[in-house]
Amino acid sequence: MTTVPDAAEDWPDQIYDLLKQHEIRQVALVPDAGHSRLIKRCLADNDIKVTTLTTEEEGIALVFGAWLGGEKAVLLMQSSGVGNCINMLSVPVSHRTPCPMIVTMRGDYGEFNPFQVPMGNATQTVLEAMGTLVKRAETPEDVAxxxxxxxxxxxxxxxxxxxxIGQRVIGAKTFGK
Amino acid sequence: MIEVAESGKLERRSVVRALLEDRGEMLAIGGLGAPAWDITAAGDTPQNLPLWGGMGGAAVMGLGLALAQPTKPVLVITGDGEMLMGVGSLATIATKQPRNLSVVVLDNEHYGETGMQETATRHGVDLAGMAKAAGIVDSRKVTTPAELLALRDAIRAGHGPIFAQVKIDAASLPLVLPPREASILQARMREAILGPKAHLQ
Incomplete structure (x- = not known):
């Protein structure tokens, strides 16, 4: 039996293709389950330097440093990590430098873990309060x-x-419940 | 000439002048606060990126720059308070082992911009030891002019990553302010590295 990946499975590969089209050379990340397939693709690519961070705000700084040196970079993280980035966002805002972020949502749609809800509910508001242009993808077809x-x-x-990227796209973690 | 203050500790501006002297293609990032004024006092240039904010981010900015420009030496000069706020970045840098990155902490054991409150290094926290334990093998503490000259040679040899905790005199010195418009600061450094095409990327 052959299986053809449907759109629901395919969106991480579509993001990877976009990173290549846009000549992204550095990927900074704190892992999230929703990004695991994309992270694997990036790690397997010798033309992309992947840096795993101890906290997401390092990613804002790393993306800025890469841009100073002429390389395009993106930051991958989970919605809870956005909260760690708030003050560091003053760097791309004040320097007027590109800082694209691809955020997988928790605390968003059918969440099980109470601790994910406060930051998940505030993610868009917080980013916009710090001058970030935010767009949501709520279906697999929306992602690319x-x-x-x-x-x-x-x-x-x-x-x-x-x-x-909404939790409807990724699926809520249910902890077996 | 590297000066020693009455306290017996190194004088910060002479330390920074020595590190940046005859710098060639070296790119320098100055952490928020006095290190930004120090690199400016040594001579403001497009190869300098003095920071007016982003506390805790200087070392990782250096990492992103060093990865993007692996043939150019990158020197981050920052303070103990700034480094402590982003101390996890020592682990991040260690995982990448960039040969061309050096991080020098000017350690006066105080938060100089906010009223000279004590930092953790005042209470014995060993930043060089933390960097070494993180995996930055060449991590050193510098207390004498001879050690500083040896550090300078090591930075120029390009066998990084290098981390140095330089114990400096705590005196607050006259401000030497760089441009404050940060879009100019990034654009001038990009142009110094990439030429006019920096603005067409």
Whole structure:
């Protein structure tokens, strides 16, 4: 039996293809289960330098440093990590430098873990309060065009931008319940 | 010439001047606060990126820059308070082992911009030891002019990553302010590295 990946499974590969099209050379990340397939693709690519961070705010700084040196970079993280980035977002805002973020949502749709809800509920508000252009992808088909827009707006207009990939796309972690 | 203050500790501006002297292609990031004024006092240039914010981010900015420009030496000069806020970045840097990155902490054991409150290094926290334990093999503490000159040679040899905790005199010195418009600071450094095409990327 052959299996053809449907759109629901395919969106991480579509993001990877977009990173290649946009000539992304550095990927900074704190892992999230929703990004695991994309992370594997990036790690397998010798033209992409993957840096695993101890905290997400390092990613804002790393993306800035890469841009100083002429390399395009993106930050991958979970919604809870957005809360760790708040003050560091003053760097791309004040320097007027691209800072694209691809965020997988928790605390968003059918969440099981109470601790994920406060930050998940505040992710978009917090990012926008810090000058980030935020677009949401709520279906698998939305993901690629939204990430493409996020990359274009970052590198064409020099500012932090984010795609939030909804928990409806990723599926809620149920802890066996 | 590297000066020693009455306290017996190294004088910060002379330390930074020595590190940046005859720097060639070296790119320098100055951490928020006095280190940004120090690199400016040594001579403001497009190869300098003095930071007015982003506390805790200087070392990892250096990492992103060093990975993007592996043939150019990158020197991050920052303070103990700034480094302590981003101390996890020592682990991040260690995982990448960038040969061209050096991080020098000017350790006056105080938060100089906010009223000279004590930092953790005042209470014995060993930043060089933390860097070494993280996996930055060449991590050193510098207390004498001779050790500083040896550090300078090591930075130029390009066998990084290097981490140095330089014990400096705590005196607050006259401000020497760099441009404050940060879009200019990034654009001038990018142009110094990439030429005019920096603005067409």
């Amino acid at each position: 065009p939204t990430v493409d827009a996020t990359l274009r707006m970052a590198f064409n207009t020099y500012r932090p931008t984010a795609t939030l």
